Amino acid sequence: MVQEGQSQEKAVWWFQVKIWSVAVISIALLSVCFILSCVETYHFTHGKNDKRLSELRTHHASLTCFNEGTRVTEKVWGCCPSTWKPFGSSCYLISNEENSWSKSEQNCVGMGAHLVVINTKVEQNFIVQQLNKSLSYFLGLSDPQKNDNWQWVDQTSYMENVRLWHHGEPNFPGEDCASVVFWNPRGWGWNDVFCDSKRSSICEMKKVFL
Known part of the structure; x- marks a missing residue:
């Protein structure tokens, strides 16, 4: 009976480990996707701004920037x-x-x-x-x-x-x-x-x- 109880506890323990492992891996993957998305958005936005700044500098000697x-x-x-x-x-x-x-x-x-x-x-x-x-x-x-x-x-x-x-x-x-x-x-x-x-x-x- 004791051995059977220990086996059940071990099975429950392994099941919990699997659940937590899946959860941790899922959170890690979501975090990586989020970070990559932010980096891509940053480069896209700043790339557009850099292009626009370059275009403006071909027409204007100087720019004035204001804290918005x-x-x-x-x-x-x-x-x-x-x-x-x-x-x-x-x-x-x-x-x-x-x-x-x-x-x-x-x-x-x-x-x-x-x-x-x-x-x-x-x-x-x-x-x-x-x-x-x-x-x-x-x-x-x-x-x-x-x-x-x-x-x-x-x-x-x-x-x-x-x-x-x-x-x-x-x-x-x-x-x-x-x-x-x-x-x-x-x-x-x-x-x-x-x-x-x-x-x-x-x-x-x-x-x-x-």
Whole structure:
């Protein structure tokens, strides 16, 4: 009887050892997978940032970085070209040089950016603080098919995005590009204008986060 009891205890003990061994091995494998995933994500993210930084340095002499708070235990810095204005996740450049819409967009692209895409009223409120009330500024919004199908240059959905037209605008066939302009007493809003008219412009690019 004693020997039989010892055999049962030994069998139970081996069963527990097997269970714990499986659990330990499973946890170890999961840990390895997690670590590899983190390393891969790190290299992917930082690889993209390094590429973006390299691209920006081909167009801009220097960058300015701002402390954007912390992410877990790692500091996060948002970087813009030194002459650009930072806001949210983007950098902005106000140009008073007057060009057509296509030339203005070309100039922005040449700096690694595009004509500004306004996504919120808060974003516009920040931008217009930098503008001259006597000037009109091209936005990255146009109607290239001339059929009232307005499109943003970065493929942001026009219908799902904020629309801040002046009352009654857009209102004139042939005026297929958008600008932001100050009208007294209405304040700042969007107006449809001829694409080949000469206006100032606003460029936008995404910040690089480090």
